[in-house]
Every structure is written in structure tokens, then in C-alpha cells.
Amino acid sequence: MKVIITIFAFLISFSSTASALTFFGEGVLKKDKEKESTRWTLADWMTQKKSFNAMDHWLAMNRSLGLFEFNIEGGKQKYDLTVGGNPLTQEIDRYGASFYWSIFGLEYQLEDSDEGFKRESYQLNLRLLGASSQTTNLTAFYGVRNWTFDNPENEIKNNYAGAKLNIYITSFFGLEGQYKKYFTGNDNSNTEYDSERVEYGGFIDVYFIRFYGQAFKETTNKKTALGVKTSDEREGTEAGVKFYF
Template sequence: MSRFSYLLLSCIILFSLHSEAQTASKWSNGFDWTQRATKREAGRWSLTDWLAIKDKNRMMDQWLSLNSPSPYEFMLGGGYLSYDKHLSDGSVADSAHSVINGELAAYAQFVGVGAEYSNNTNENYSDLAGLFNLRVLGNSLQNTGLTFSYGLRTRDMTGTTVTKLSQQFAQADLQMYLTKYFGLDGKYRYYMPVSNDQLGDVKEDLFEASVFIDFKALRIFGSWVREKQKIKAPGGTDEVNTERTGIRSGIKLFF
């Protein structure tokens, strides 16, 4: 064997021994299979983990059910309205009229229903109204919000003749808190024009602006109220305009 061949064979043997030593070092240090096994273990899914997560979610649901506000709300209120009655020519027909009224409402999240009743002994009529309410802004009755309503009001008049007047209406109610306990409330109601056998053609709208202060679940409020009514007698051409303006005060309870 020549010296060159001997030297080449020696280099090949030394390189093979060095490679085997490096491979053995990698395996002995856990570089290859130990680290890969650790990564696989970290991403492993097991039945025990699933049961632990399920139990944790159940505890979170219980906590949320105990600490979340109820989706149901209720309101009960009552008030007293003192007003003056003005005729078409601007004169005061009568003064110091009074009306006693009550109202209630029930909500399930942003949808609610309501009812109103008022009794006017001076003008010999009573009103009963039902409302369907849709809250488009705000999350509770005691928060800033905007509510649209649609309803039906029935007025029973017991003067010389008994007359029943039913009118559908649309309403917008904007409530705004200026502080945590004090706020403003504006309401506009438009009654759909109707024709009545005794009264004739009737048109009407209502505007109410209120200030209020809350004490926990109790609200005390005061309102300026203006109601406009236009009546054209059957077969007639003259229209009688009546305007009622006054102050309404009362309380509301929220549940």
C-alpha cells in the first residue's frame, strides 16, 4: 500500500469516529428526542384536561348568573296633573283642572309592554292605554336611553252622552342622565287621526318634558305637559282647537 493510500484511509477512519462521537453526544444530551417529546407533551389533549376545563367553565357560568343583572325590569308610577284649558282664540276656557294617572311597564332586555290610566273628573273622561316598547339605546329603565313605542288609547267620555274614542299612537321617549342621580326626559306622542260618529274628525298630539332625581329605586319627577287636540264636527267646516298645558308631578318605583 502506498503512503498516499494509507494516509487517505487514516483520514476516513478518523472522520467516521468523529461523526459517531458527535451523534452520541447529541443523543446523550437529549437534543433530539427529549426536546421533541417535551413539545409533543405540551400540546397533548387528554380527557382529564377536558374535564378540568368543563368544570372551570361551569363555575364561571355560575358566577355570571349570580352577578349579572336580571334581564327583566318593572316600573310602577303615579302622578298628579294640574292644567289649564285653552280654546282656539287663545282664551282660557277653564283653569285648575286636575288629572290623576298611573302607569306600569315590564321589560325583558330591550323589549317591553306598558299600560297607562288617567281619570279626569273635571272634563268627565278617563283614558286607558296599552303600549309596546322597543328600546334602541340604553340597557335599563334607569339609564340614558331612547325608546320607541306603539300603542292604543281608549278615551271614555261620560258627559251628556257616552262617547268612546279609540286612537292608535306612536311615541318617542329620550331619557338622559346629566349626573348619576339627576336627569332629563323628553317624550313626544302622535295620535293617528280618526273619525268618530259623535265627535267627527279628531287629531291630537302630546309633548312632555321632565326633570327627575333618583334615590336608589325611587324616582321623583316633575313635568311640563302640552296636549293639542283638533276636532271637526260631522258635516261641519269649522275646526275647534283645544290646548291643555300644565304641570305633572309624581313618583316611579323600579324593580
């Protein structure tokens, strides 16, 4: 009987000790997890530093360098006009001006061609990235183009949309590209016109003056009222200068 009582007392003591150890262990683990959740490590600091650097870079790229900006430009285009597989060399004198208030801009362009036409474009710009036209920037735009011919007299009006990108490689040298999509418009004889234009090139900035050179390709599709389809292709180069104020 004495042996049974001794064994029973031992089991009760062991059970109490195990419960105490379990409680103690759970408490230690819980506290350790709480410490781990608030622990600051070198890895955390590196991650936060990268995040802060990225935010600082974005703010630096998009800070305002002045509320107002005015630009004027002029250039000479030389290109081959291909109609039905036969190229013919032509030239265009191009002039333009733009005005920005913060990230919003208005732009005007005039093209005067040896082909006997003039094109005037009126455009709304929205700068999505960049502090000014003389920083790395991405700009979206929407506009309308009036295309008038002298002989025979004809006129086409196209709405268009696109985007242009400027990337500075060094503090004074960069690359630029532009894409335009001209939506369908009708001329005086109800012929439909739509176009696509791609431009790409480079530039050098000397203070507020930019010298640029670029290549371009423009394809114009036509569809007469009778359903006859043709296309013209203008491909060439342009050199010019821009002034930033």
C-alpha cells in the first residue's frame, strides 16, 4: 500500500512539473516571437535604405524646376516619298513652339513641304515623368492635324495620339523617340486617310540650346469612296535646333 501511495505521489509531482515546464516553454516561445517581430537587423536597414533611395530618386526626377516653360524649334527634313514603289526625294521645313504649365503643355507645329502641302498640328501634352523638357521625361499627347494641298486643292483633318520619350545618357547627351497614330479623316473627295509615324534619334544640349538629329518613317494609308486602297511612305532624316526658356 505504501508503495502504491509513493508511486501515485510521484506521478502527480511529475505531471505538475511537466505542466509547469510546458507553460514556461510556451511563455518563452511567445516572448521570443515578440522580440523577433520587433528586432531591427542590418538586412532590414539595407531594405529600408533601398526603398528610401528609390523614393528620393522619384521625387528628384519629378520635382518642379519652374512652373512655366516655353520652347521653340526649327528643323529641316529630307526624305524619300515612295508611291507605288517609286521613291522621290523631297524636303520639309518644320517649325514648332510649346508652352508648359507644370506637367500640362500646349504645342503647335507647322510643316511646309516641297510636295506642295502644309500641315499644322495643335497638340495637348501631359508629362507623365520628368521635371521639364530638358530632363529625362515621358510625355503623352493628343492633337489634331490639318493637312492642306495646293494643287489640286485638298484638305484632310486627322485627330492623333501618341507618346515621346527623352532619356539622358550623360548630363548633355541623350536619346529620344516618338510615336504618333493619326486616326482616320476624310478629304474633300471623301477619301479616307490614316497614318503612323515613328521618330528616333539623339541630341546634344548646350545650356538652353539643343541640337538634334533623327530618323523618321511615316506611312499614310488611303481608301477612296469606291474602296480602292493605296499607301504612301515617307522615310528620311531631320536635323534642327531647339531653344528652352
